[in-house]
Amino acid sequence: MTIVAAIYSNKGGVGKTATAVNLAYMATLAGMKTLVCDLDPQSAATYYFRVKPKLKCGTKGFIKGGQKIKKNIKGTDYKNLDLLPSDFALRNLETAFYKFKRPKNRLEKTLKIFEAEYDLIIFDCPVTVNILAENILNASDFILVPLIPTTLCVRTFQQLLSFCRKNNYDTGKIHAFFSMVDRRKKMHNETMAMMLKEFNGILRSFIPSLSQIERMGIDREPVAASAPGSVAAKAYQNLWAKFQESVFANPGLNPDL
């Protein structure tokens, strides 16, 4: 069974792409055949993997799915880790969904073709709260939300939860974790304590704010590949372990993971 996880946030600059790239790398180290789908027209994940941001099938081909989309898959430099690159044209994805019947389930249908091939599919999502977000919510088994422990971030997380409740999406599959944490800041510590108290489903693992993670733009590698054993690599390792625990806890998913 393929597990589909989306790294999603309705707030920008929270570390979604770094999380998607590093978790995908951790999954392959654990022996899982993994596909990263870069849904963000900014193509940051594509850039991190040193792949050209080009989808030969275009947005239309992307939405239609099938063999055409399969041809766009690129092998990364890492064993068992593939990438469906992004393209600037994906900025039109949201309007393109409306051309199909049941537009909110189109993404799920598009990616069906990869289910036999991969153990894990990770979406690197753009900042969105419209039809693409609904497609992501429908297609994913898990929604991982990076949260910077700040007031604005808490606000957007609350917005996401109320959006889900209002539109009958299962909030049980939403798992947040703290990102870009600076433990020296009093506000970060207080916000984290408050959120752990008030919200269910927050993973007890956080990614610190580290220059090693920022260097990913220069190294163009997951941190565990460029600096194995570093604090950043260990933080993602820990996050991966917590993510696995959540998968195990879900009886509907593969217990062999």
Added chain:
Amino acid sequence: MQIKLKFSLPDDCNQQQLINALADYYAIKQEQPVLKRLAIYDTFDWRLFKKSFVLYTNGNMLFLRKLFKNNIIHNTEITLPPVFIWDFPDSKLKNHLSTVLKMRALLKLTELHYRSTVHHILNQDEKTIARLVYEEISLAQEKTTPNLDTCLWLKSVKGYPKHCKKLIKRLKTAGFVPRQKEDIYFKAMKRAGKNPGCYSSKLKIQLYPALRSDEATKTILRYLYQAMKMNEANLEKDLDTEVLHDFRVAIRRTRSALDQIKSVFPKHTTRRFKKEFAFVGKLSNQLRDLDVYLLKEDTFKTILPPFLRDDIEPLFDYLRKSRSKVLQKTIHDLKSKRYAQIMQDWEAFLDDPVQSQPVESQSVESNAGVPILFLARKRIHKQHRRILKDGGRILDNTEDEILHKLRIACKKLRYLMEFFSSLFPGKKIKRLISQLKTLQDNLGDFNDLCVQEKYLLNIIEELRATGQKQKKVFVAIGCLIGALEREKQIIKNEFAKTFTNYASPGNKNAFSELFASKQKGNDP
């Protein structure tokens, strides 16, 4: 689609020259070499090779693949080197091989030492677009050991087919030649001095219809002598029970050939060696009996009611202890002067060229110069008719002793048919052998049960003499004897049906068609 191609290197090309050849076109990132050690296993009689399997270990993993294929069929983790299938951890691999390996032990045939260096071929973004793996394989880790093979693997990266095609073209221009389908297994075996499939417990003797009977018989006997020697050399190692079994079968076949291929050698020679090989056979009777009982341990235990299964344990402990003593005695006996003399004389006799006198000048009774096809037909047909006659009588009176005699007669016929199978159309003789085998199995099962019953009765006395105090073991043995007796009756009742099938008009006609006497020297 991912491409994985293997190239031969141009003469005197090493790793550095490979990099130089491509440096003008690509940036290349070289990884540290990775070492791995593979050990290849098979049984003494090449059971895996015969089924095109390659079983090997790499670290604490055991892998199974097919010859000429790289994809792994099954793998499993192991803690000890693989020997017997029952010691394998429960896995798909164990299930896959249990019917192939059965009771045979695995032997380590050779080790392969790999040294692989991955070269990443990079584009302008320093992204890997293909991988080249420089691979050196040798039989030992020492650098002085000459390489068994050096090759270059090209592994494409998904999404970069054009780059890969270009790279293939450039490699070809630089003198790298794509390899045809091959398997390192054969090179490794050759270098290790092993000849895959060189031993089989089945007879594979090629005879020609017009061959003199004495020469043909010697060909058969030489083949059996080789089987005897090959197994004898491994008896002391106590690899598995089948080494002794094959050794004994070769002796039994030798005795049967001397007895059944009549009047091809001087009478006194035949008489002497028949006697000598009867003696050689007896040397290991006791050891084989013990092997059979120990192999049946699980079967015996399942026959018993569950509450008695543990109580039979002292019997098998006793048998195991007896076996190690008897094994030492058998090895000692096989090192005796008498045994050595018999084998030496036998080898000298087999090496002695046959006297090629014309048939007319030999005594009337001698079959030495008769074409083997004529003698083979005559002997097989006669033995077949004897079985039909004896078997027909048994249908009215199935006494244990008569069934035993019929079993021996069947065995002799089976051996004759196997000795001479190359003289007859393959399909036809195989069908007849298989028909005979069904009858033999019935008689064999019956005989085994008779012998086991008798042995268990005797063992009670032996166990008492060793001071065995647990009375439950005797209850368990009694229960076992009862179960064996019931099974014996079932098999006995099946005899009539099995024999009627064997003596069916169709089978009789097939025998007559193939073996009924024809003029001397006629080809089939």
